[in-house]
Amino acid sequence: MTGSTPAQLRVRALRHAYGPTVILENVALRVPAGRTVALVGPSGCGKTTLLHLCAGLLEVQEGRITQPFAPTAVMFQQPRLLPWMVVLDNIALALKARGMDKRQRHAQARQMALALGLPELSLAQYPAELSGGMQSRVALARALVLVPKLLLMDEPFSALDVGLRYQLHQLLLEQQAASGMAVLLITHDLMEAVRLADDVLVMAPNPGRIVAHYQPPGAALTRSDDLVYRCAAELQQHRLVRGAFELPGTGQAADCPLGRWQDVGNGSDQ
Amino acid sequence: MPAYLWSGWGAGASLLLFIALWELGAAYYGELILPDPRTTFATLGQLLQSGAAWPQLWITARRALSGLLLAVAVGSGLGMLAGLSMTAAMMARPWVTLLLGMPPIAWLVLAMLWFGAGDGTPVFTVFVACLPVVFIGALQGTRTLDLHLKDMARAYQLPWRMRLLDVYLPHVAAYLFPAWITALGSSWKVAVMAELLATSDGVGAELAVSRSHLDMGASLAWICAVVGILLILEYGVLEPVKRELERWREAGA
Numbered sequence: 212m213t214g215s216t217p218a219q220l221r222v223r224a225l226r227h228a229y230g231p232t233v234i235l236e237n238v239a240l241r242v243p244a245g246r247t248v249a250l251v252g253p254s255g256c257g258k259t260t261l262l263h264l265c266a267g268l269l270e271v272q273e274g275r276i277t278q279p280f281a282p283t284a285v286m287f288q289q290p291r292l293l294p295w296m297v298v299l300d301n302i303a304l305a306l307k308a309r310g311m312d313k314r315q316r317h318a319q320a321r322q323m324a325l326a327l328g329l330p331e332l333s334l335a336q337y338p339a340e341l342s343g344g345m346q347s348r349v350a351l352a353r354a355l356v357l358v359p360k361l362l363l364m365d366e367p368f369s370a371l372d373v374g375l376r377y378q379l380h381q382l383l384l385e386q387q388a389a390s391g392m393a394v395l396l397i398t399h400d401l402m403e404a405v406r407l408a409d410d411v412l413v414m415a416p417n418p419g420r421i422v423a424h425y426q427p428p429g430a431a432l433t434r435s436d437d438l439v440y441r442c443a444a445e446l447q448q449h450r451l452v453r454g455a456f457e458l459p460g461t462g463q464a465a466d467c468p469l470g471r472w473q474d475v476g477n478g479s480d481q
Numbered sequence: 482m483p484a485y486l487w488s489g490w491g492a493g494a495s496l497l498l499f500i501a502l503w504e505l506g507a508a509y510y511g512e513l514i515l516p517d518p519r520t521t522f523a524t525l526g527q528l529l530q531s532g533a534a535w536p537q538l539w540i541t542a543r544r545a546l547s548g549l550l551l552a553v554a555v556g557s558g559l560g561m562l563a564g565l566s567m568t569a570a571m572m573a574r575p576w577v578t579l580l581l582g583m584p585p586i587a588w589l590v591l592a593m594l595w596f597g598a599g600d601g602t603p604v605f606t607v608f609v610a611c612l613p614v615v616f617i618g619a620l621q622g623t624r625t626l627d628l629h630l631k632d633m634a635r636a637y638q639l640p641w642r643m644r645l646l647d648v649y650l651p652h653v654a655a656y657l658f659p660a661w662i663t664a665l666g667s668s669w670k671v672a673v674m675a676e677l678l679a680t681s682d683g684v685g686a687e688l689a690v691s692r693s694h695l696d697m698g699a700s701l702a703w704i705c706a707v708v709g710i711l712l713i714l715e716y717g718v719l720e721p722v723k724r725e726l727e728r729w730r731e732a733g734a
Contacts, residue, residue: 266636285636291629295651295729304647305637337729353637 218279219243220265220361220393225274227260234260236418238274244360247387247394247431249408250421251401253456257419258397259288262365265395280361280393282309284354288366290346292338292353298324299334302352309357323356324349327382344375351379355386362387364396368403380406384432401452405442407431410473413446415455423451424473442469485721492716516698525702538706541684544600545672548607552668553661555608556615561653563616564623573620580613585671593679603675603683610671611664618660622653655730658723662715669711 220242227235234257242248250258263269265276266285284305292301299320300307306316324334327348338346347368354362368376384407387394398404404411405427413423427434427442434442446452448462449472500518507517516524528534563569588609592602626649634648676685684703691699 263632268632268635283636285633287629287633287636289629291633293630293647293651295655296647304639308637308639308643339729 217244218360218393220280220395221275221277222261222265223275223277225261225264225271225276227257227264227269227272233418235264236420238419238421240412240421242361242393242395244280244393245387245391246409247396247407248410248412249396249398249404250412250414251398251404252414252419253416254399256414256416256455258399258414259365261419262363262395262397266363278361280359282357282359283361283363284357284359286350286354286362286364286367288369290338290343290350292346292349294338297335297337298329298341298349301338301349302356304353305357320352320356323352327352327355328378344371347371347375347379351383358390359392362392362394364394366398367396369398369400376403383407388432401446402439402443405446405470406434406439411446413449413452413455415451421475422455423449424475425449426471426473428470438469445469485724489716513697516701520698521701521705524698525705528699528702528706534703534706537682537684537687538710540682541669541672541676541707542710544603544676544683545607545668547600548604548672549611549664549668551604551608552611552615552664556612556660556664557619557657560616560619561623564620570620570624573616577613577617577620580609581617583609585610585667585674589675589678592675598680600680602679603672603685606675607668607671611668614664614667615657615660618656619653622656623649625656626652651726654726658719658726662719662723665714665719666711669707673707 222238222240225235225238226233238261240248240250250261252258260269262285264271265278266283267278282305292298293304296304299317302320302324303311303316306319307313311319321334325331329345329348329352333341333345338349341349347370350367354364368379371379380403383394386392394407396404396407401411409426409431411425411427412421413425414420415422425446428438445468447458450461452458453460453462503515503518507515512520525534563573585606589602589606592605596602596605630648630652634644639648672683673685673688676683677689678685680686684707688700688703691703
């Protein structure tokens with residue numbers, strides 16, 4: 212560690228339990244500004260709990276989370292829009308919470324909505340009138356309009372078809388390149404992780420812990436489809452990843468790996 | 482709003498059809514059993530014009546609305562409080578079933594013994610009859626508030642005022658409003674019933690008088706007056722407000 216480290220979300224020696232069930236054991240990670248960290252793991256491995264802890268929605272029981280970023284935005288698994296508010300007001304919700312006046316927040320919300328490909332007409336509609344893909348765009352716009360320093364995402368695109376998912380991935384990466392925010396993304400889709408992230412952390416269940424750390428090559432925006440497929444395959448072939456997802460066989464390590472495998476810290480940090 | 486006014490034509494047509502059937506019945510059974518609509522409306526017109534009907538209508542309205550307001554205030558407040566606690570919600574359920582199952586006429590008998598022949602009897606009866614309906618609406622509204630939306634509100638650090646006005650209340654209102662409208666309907670019916678048996682003034686008492694005189698025309702005229710006021714209140718006031726509040730509900734449905 213040097214004195215000039217950029218701001219980063221740091222999780223150290225985190226342990227969390229619901230009653231006697233240990234959900235997270237000795238989890239450590241860091242998300243520096245400008246980087247995207249993807250957490251992949253099977254359902255029930257404690258990913259969402261970890262994200263909720265980072266978002267401050269749950270109390271930390273043991274270990275430490277330092278979260279210097281503000282503002283922070285969260286994108287949940289479902290769009291979670293307020294059904295009684297029109298799209299524009301939904302997007303401007305967090306701006307309203309920060310006391311911005313109506314004209315200004317509506318202008319910013321409109322700009323972000325149009326940048327994310329929401330049609331002008333939809334801004335005056337209620338969420339229920341929009342398709343699932345449009346609702347996800349609204350949720351993304353609501354998060355990005357804050358210009359967050361940290362964006363936490365919990366499988367936000369899992370309900371979308373591949374085309375829509377691809378579009379939203381590109382939009383997210385472009386916004387990130389422009390604003391330099393830190394992103395912590397939860398997903399169970401290895402391809403999504405490899406497409407978006409600078410660091411892919413693999414979690415195994417019972418109790419939830421980080422077992423592998425993979426860095427896909429190059430910057431996310433420059434990765435071609437082909438490279439993403441091959442990296443996802445490489446990731447899935449890894450012994451620890453197969454173990455975490457309970458895939459049969461031990462897999463085979465590539466002779467000349469595309470990405471880099473990093474040592475996983477033991478909770479006391481690298 | 483213009484769309485709402487246009488939709489009124491359908492309601493109007495169906496009401497007119499009802500009156501036509503009434504007329505048919507009147508022609509079949511004769512004046513003594515069922516006076517025809519025109520005679521009834523003429524009688525009602527006379528009652529209104531002579532000024533005899535207004536004080537009675539006002540008395541009934543006052544009783545029904547005071548009972549209703551009490552029920553709305555107490556029921557909404559207690560219901561929302563009960564909705565916040567799982568234990569209170571579980572405890573309250575059987576009480577509500579009990580209160581809903583108790584016929585208003587039974588309450589009326591008790592109220593007559595407790596409050597005598599004044600305003601207290603009809604107001605109390607209306608109150609007890611409407612209370613469980615409002616209470617259960619408020620309870621369900623609070624209980625069904627989406628946990629996900631609560632988390633979202635916390636994640637985006639909405640101040641408490643926004644949480645109340647933008648997250649909690651719009652949701653609860655969607656349950657409360659229909660309950661209030663149901664309560665309004667029963668408040669009128671129960672008030673007239675209570676007056677019929679327990680008081681010497683109000684529409685119910687007038688009905689009792691016209692019944693004892695075997696005056697079918699007057700009886701029907703009073704009934705029309707009560708139903709008319711109820712229709713005006715519900716479709717003229719409450720329904721438009723409800724539509725405005727719940728536009729999002731119809732959207733995309």
